[in-house]
Amino acid sequence: MPVTVKTFGTSGEAAAALSSERDARYLGGGTLVMRALNEGDVSVSTIVRATDRALAQLDATGSRITIGAGVTFARVLAERSLGFLHPVAGSIGGPAVRNMGTIGGNLFAPAPFGDFAVALLALDASVAVQGAYGARDMPIEEFLSGRSRQADGLVLSASFQRPLSDDAFRYRKIARVRPKGAAVVTLAVHVPSSGGRAVGVRIALGAMASTPVRAKAAERTLEGHTLDAASIAAAVAAAADGTAPVDDALASAWYRREVVGVHLRRLLTGQA
């Protein structure tokens, strides 16, 4: 069914169009919206695009990193100063998908997709959203929990503090097919340490609920502690608390709950 395509020069105009039309969807890289159209999704009547160059800006020079919503995974992989995010971007799709898929779109990718959003959640990113009444920053956790209601806003960028050390941020995606496959479970952990103790621990999980979620019970067991056998064992035991994985073709909910702790242990102990 033909749809109406509206292309705007600025993100503000695109956001206004999104909020004024109920069945409008924003087209980023196309890997979600075109997929829905090919599948015969009749809920999409209007596609909104923006050619605004600001959406493709990437600022990774300082300690605060800002990635425009239109930045592709291939672009992240080409950015040397974002080396800690290369395992994340590289775990998504094949090269063609990485040339198309964007950071902004990944925030809307349903489970088991959305691996980059898992990393952004562990990094405590804030998401800039342009709505009908102007732009605002919101914590990514708030953004993800209200994701279905965000469709009338336009994501402009995600920003976060660069981890203090390469070792502080760790990422692991478990897939049945390598090098390309959707997640059985995805884990991203940010463990900043101060005087040998973990402070501000973030553990984010993908494919463990309809959106990426934080394993808050596991975070609490590590907070203020050194990463020793006892604290890691407590985190592993609490890893699946509060999660709501589903059965799909890749894994059962039961299996996901069983293995998430195993992989959290490997991630925290630095095992391959």
Added chain:
Amino acid sequence: MAKTALQFRHNSRDVAVFVDGGANLLTTLRELVGDMTPKFGCGQGGCGACTVLIDGDAHLACLTLAETVAGRAVETLDGLKDGPNLHPLQRAFMEHFAAQCGYCTPGMLMAAKALLDRNPSPTRDEVVNAIAGNICRCTGYEPIIDAVLAAASGGMRGLHGPEHVPSPHMSPRTF
């Protein structure tokens, strides 16, 4: 519903078509331009059979909104050969039995071309990663990887000689 005028470079040739709103590049190429080399596999971004190059980068034609290629250069398998002469990648695919049913081959060749255009001498792992988005249900991938490596090393010379022994297929190496 109004159609939109669209112009782009298709294999070094200018084309102009009228597309429906929301039309993807794959149906545009196949039904309006008449280029049947990109294949429809899944329409979901999972199989890679529709891989084309847009401004030199591999893209999935089925997930590309047609009007986003306005003014850009689209390369498909149809433009790979030079007149009657096959591209070295195509010859290497023949020599290495890298096609059985052939449905994935156009996408495989374009994904491989995207790699070799940037990295003329890739490692085996780099080849595996380059074709990771392309599914082949026949060959077990090994002959395809061998073919891309052979084309990369300029290995076309000598392949036609009597000393050529085909590489072992379906080795236990997992993909």
